[in-house]
Amino acid sequence: MMLIPCPWCGPRDDSEFAYGNQAHIARPSDPASTSDQEWAEYLYFRDNPKGPFAERWMHAAGCRRWFHVVRDTNSHVILQVYKVGEWPDPALGVGPANKES
Amino acid sequence: MAEAGRRRGPTGKPRYSILALARNALSYHENWQAAWRSPEPKPSYDAIVVGGGGHGLATAYYLASVHGIRNVAVLEKGWIGGGNTGRNTTIIRSNYLWDESAAIYEHALKLWEGLSQELNFNLMFSQRGVITLAHSEHELKEMRRRVEAIRLNGIDTEVLSTADVKKLVPIINTDQGIRHPVMGGFIQRRGGTARHDAVAWGYARAADDLGVDIIQNCEVTGFLKDGNGAIEGVETSRGTIRSKRIGCVAAGHSAVLADLAGFKLPIQARPLQALVSEPIKPVIDTVVMSNAVHMYISQSDKGELVLGAGTDSYNSYAQRGSLNIIEHQLAAACELYPIVSRLRVLRTWGGIVDTCPDASPIVSRTPVDGLYFNCGWGTGGFKATPGSGHVFADLMARDRPNPVAAPFTLERFKGGYLIDEHGAAGVAH
Numbered sequence: 122m123m124l125i126p127c128p129w130c131g132p133r134d135d136s137e138f139a140y141g142n143q144a145h146i147a148r149p150s151d152p153a154s155t156s157d158q159e160w161a162e163y164l165y166f167r168d169n170p171k172g173p174f175a176e177r178w179m180h181a182a183g184c185r186r187w188f189h190v191v192r193d194t195n196s197h198v199i200l201q202v203y204k205v206g207e208w209p210d211p212a213l214g215v216g217p218a219n220k221e222s
Numbered sequence: 223m224a225e226a227g228r229r230r231g232p233t234g235k236p237r238y239s240i241l242a243l244a245r246n247a248l249s250y251h252e253n254w255q256a257a258w259r260s261p262e263p264k265p266s267y268d269a270i271v272v273g274g275g276g277h278g279l280a281t282a283y284y285l286a287s288v289h290g291i292r293n294v295a296v297l298e299k300g301w302i303g304g305g306n307t308g309r310n311t312t313i314i315r316s317n318y319l320w321d322e323s324a325a326i327y328e329h330a331l332k333l334w335e336g337l338s339q340e341l342n343f344n345l346m347f348s349q350r351g352v353i354t355l356a357h358s359e360h361e362l363k364e365m366r367r368r369v370e371a372i373r374l375n376g377i378d379t380e381v382l383s384t385a386d387v388k389k390l391v392p393i394i395n396t397d398q399g400i401r402h403p404v405m406g407g408f409i410q411r412r413g414g415t416a417r418h419d420a421v422a423w424g425y426a427r428a429a430d431d432l433g434v435d436i437i438q439n440c441e442v443t444g445f446l447k448d449g450n451g452a453i454e455g456v457e458t459s460r461g462t463i464r465s466k467r468i469g470c471v472a473a474g475h476s477a478v479l480a481d482l483a484g485f486k487l488p489i490q491a492r493p494l495q496a497l498v499s500e501p502i503k504p505v506i507d508t509v510v511m512s513n514a515v516h517m518y519i520s521q522s523d524k525g526e527l528v529l530g531a532g533t534d535s536y537n538s539y540a541q542r543g544s545l546n547i548i549e550h551q552l553a554a555a556c557e558l559y560p561i562v563s564r565l566r567v568l569r570t571w572g573g574i575v576d577t578c579p580d581a582s583p584i585v586s587r588t589p590v591d592g593l594y595f596n597c598g599w600g601t602g603g604f605k606a607t608p609g610s611g612h613v614f615a616d617l618m619a620r621d622r623p624n625p626v627a628a629p630f631t632l633e634r635f636k637g638g639y640l641i642d643e644h645g646a647a648g649v650a651h
Contacts, residue, residue: 122544136546140535142490161636165488165579169477171539194491195539 126202127180128188141177143167144189145208171195175215191215235431238342257423258430263437266464267295269618270456271471272442272479274298275307276418277596277603278471279425279436280611281618283341286432288612289619294434295465296426297458299441303422306473309573310604311496311518311530313509315352315413317372317379322629322641323582324375329626330609331412337608343424345416346523350508352413353387355558357402357514369408382407393505393559400557402515415509415520421607445483445593452591469594469618471610474539474574476597485589487597488635489576492533493543494601497551497570499562501525506559515554526568529555533575533601543572575600582641585614585623586632594618595632 123135149155149163168174174194179187191201191209201210209215235255236242246254269285271278274296285291296302314334316327338345356362365381372379387407388396396404426436437460444457446464455464470479480487501524511518516532531551534543548570556563578584578598583606585596596614599606613627623631634640 134546135536135544142537157636157638161488162486165635166486167488167490169487169490169537170481171475171478171491174537176537192536194537197538197540 123192123197123199125178125190125199127183127186128202128204129186130180130183133180133183137180137182139179139181141179141187144175144177170215173200173213173215175209235427238344257427258436260438261435263295263297263440263458263460263463264435265462266455267435268293268465269467269469270294270463270465271296271469272456273471273473274302274422274426274436274438275305275471275473276303276421276425276607277307277473277599277610277614278469279303279422279429280607281469281471281596281614282434282436282611283425283429283432284612284615285619286429286434289615291619292433294429295463296429296434296436297440297442297456297463298436298438299459301438302426302436303419306573306575306603307418307422307607309494309496309571310418311520311528312415312418312604313352313413313511313518313520313530314347314416314605315410316377316605317352317354317408317410317413318643319368319371320641320643321375323643324372324377325626326583326609326613326630327606328375328377329612330606333608333612334416335412337424341424341428343420343427345420345424347414347416349412349414350520351390351409351411352509352511353382353390353407353409355387355407355510355512355514356405357512358405361514362406365406365408377410378412379408379410382409390508391506391510393561394510395558395560402512402554402557404558409508413509418604421604425611442479442482445590447590450591453593466592467594467618468592469596469614471596471614473576473597473599473603476576476595478539480588480595483588483590483593487584487595487632488579489584489598490537491539491574492536492577493538493540493572494531494533494575495543495547495551495570495572496528496530497548498522498526498528498568499565500568502527502565505561512554512558515550515558517551517554517558519555519559527562527565533577534572539574541572541574575603577601579635580640581643583610583630584632585610585617585627585630587617587621587623588632 124132126132189203271282282296316331441459442456446455448454474491506521509520518530576597577600584598616624
């Protein structure tokens with residue numbers, strides 16, 4: 122059970138939200154020259170840290186907008202909430218998985 | 223394995239039998255031998271298994287019993303069977319859609335059928351049947367198709383009408399006006415349950431008897447590699463332990479170990495919850511699952527109703543999930559089995575499952591020579607325990623997968639040969 126602070130609606134129970142998994146994953150910019158290994162990584166391989174994790178959430182039962190959360194996957198403590206187009210605090214050490222985004 | 227009972231490993235354990243029970247009763251059961259030793263780790267082993275759950279202990283047992291590799295250590299960061307082995311809802315079945323899955327889960331089920339005798343340990347394996355419900359016309363039609371596919375693989379399964387379900391499960395509500403009406407289902411009669419703790423203990427005792435060192439409270443904190451990048455050993459909370467053959471069977475923590483070894487796995491750690499009611503007299507003598515409402519039910523020998531739920535949607539290592547999952551599960555339980563509505567919940571818990579993009583496991587070599595991973599069993603690993611250990615021991619011993627394990631390679635995500643068991647598995651797992 123978590124209280125997730127939606128940047129637009131304020132703190133709400135996690136049952137109101139949909140999960141979008143790891144944030145900042147960019148589609149390969151040149152599909153024609155992307156290798157099978159790179160496609161596999163884009164499609165199936167995601168970070169899965171025990172600790173701070175930058176992830177996407179959507180306030181499904183509220184404003185229905187996507188936003189980002191840095192959350193500790195071991196303690197469920199929410200360390201940062203930020204909007205689409207913004208970046209995680211470098212001090213949290215969860216830099217974007219793919220710099221292209 | 224008729225000789226299994228007479229095997230004598232280095233520890234020369236006496237067999238469990240009715241005579242042993244009677245003999246020990248005379249001394250008030252105070253003189254039973256410890257089921258396994260608690261040795262100090264040796265500096266090196268022929269093989270190391272990281273993870274002392276059912277799958278890891280089974281791997282160690284088969285390394286020793288089938289492949290003759292007895293200088294083996296099982297490293298467990300907590301206590302054996304304390305992770306998902308002790309947290310699942312103990313359901314066993316092999317009615318999977320795809321040939322690859324049917325082969326590995328049926329391999330496991332066949333091992334289950336003789337396992338109590340082989341291990342000389344009562345696993346309380348009970349083939350009480352596993353029913354999967356259909357709640358819509360479409361689901362029922364898809365189920366008929368799946369049943370035919372499963373039967374073609376030689377696995378027992380049959381379609382049930384609503385009346386058949388009611389006969390087998392008298393407490394079920396077959397009113398067609400409810401939110402998720404029972405429109406039929408299918409059953410695997412050879413499916414059932416087993417006592418989960420006993421599986422870990424039985425394998426531990428048998429492996430220990432063959433010389434395997436079971437080392438608890440020993441967390442792996444790093445991997446050692448030689449100049450060519452091949453595996454050489456592990457750093458642990460109890461010092462360095464060397465081996466050129468290491469198998470990781472760490473379920474929810476597999477990705478953490480892969481990070482330490484320097485590669486990524488297509489795995490996400492998610493909480494999976496379950497609960498039990500207060501104990502009541504026997505009301506259900508089979509297992510009933512429902513894919514549409516993510517709820518499954520059976521009754522333990524103690525009388526508790528065991529109810530499994532679906533996974534939470536978010537990544538977590540916290541071994542707890544959100545309450546709304548349990549609310550959803552109990553709403554479905556009360557509708558389908560109205561008599562449970564006044565029962566109290568005794569306890570709820572969560573385990574961390576290693577979910578794969580195609581809901582199938584990874585039993586594979588890795589980019590590191592000599593390092594093998596057995597993971598990704600996700601929400602349905604318990605049923606596979608003997609088969610998983612059996613094929614993984616084969617992979618570790620011979621450095622090449624056997625035909626049953628070969629499709630479950632890590633390479634399949636690159637090649638596109640996914641084994642998509644989402645829904646096709648017949649469940650919520």
